Amino acid sequence: MLEAILVLGQRPSGARVTEVATAIGDASPSGTQAALARLVEAGIVKRGQGRHPAYGLRADHAAAVELGTLALRWPEPGRALDILGRANPAVWYMARSDEEAIVVFDDGAPSEAITRFDEGLARVAERERPMPHVVRFPRAEFLRLLQVAMGLRVRALTLRPTKGRLVVSGPDGTIRVPADEP
16 A cells, blocks of 8 residues: 555555556556545545546645655665656656666656656665665666667666666677667
């Protein structure tokens, strides 16, 4: 339930059940749907209209802010970082190990979304548990550096992707980004 709150905190316009489940890393959305239903019953989350409604945090509920903070601090830092990155629409690509993480922001990402990510990251980092060192890039700069900076290239390819993916192809080892292909 807290993980669903973490996701919705990164998406003020709301998210559908499948989007919340994907951000959490849940292969089956049924558990996510049940958690969202309980949050709606408690009045913490609002449910939109239609067959595939969007769910959103209720800003007027006293517990929403406190639960949002707890949601960032409860899971292990790496898990919280994974969910934060998958949930935030400004994050274009993310990969990590226990020691480090690479976060790439979409070049056209709204500053509000990046601010939400930064605030969430700061909350996760406040804990006394070890946290991966986070390196951030704008998308265009990241893609440029992948072609010329071998150290970054090796790190990017050895970290475990949590959002998006990179593919090495061709005899020259060109890095392709499947999401960018026509």
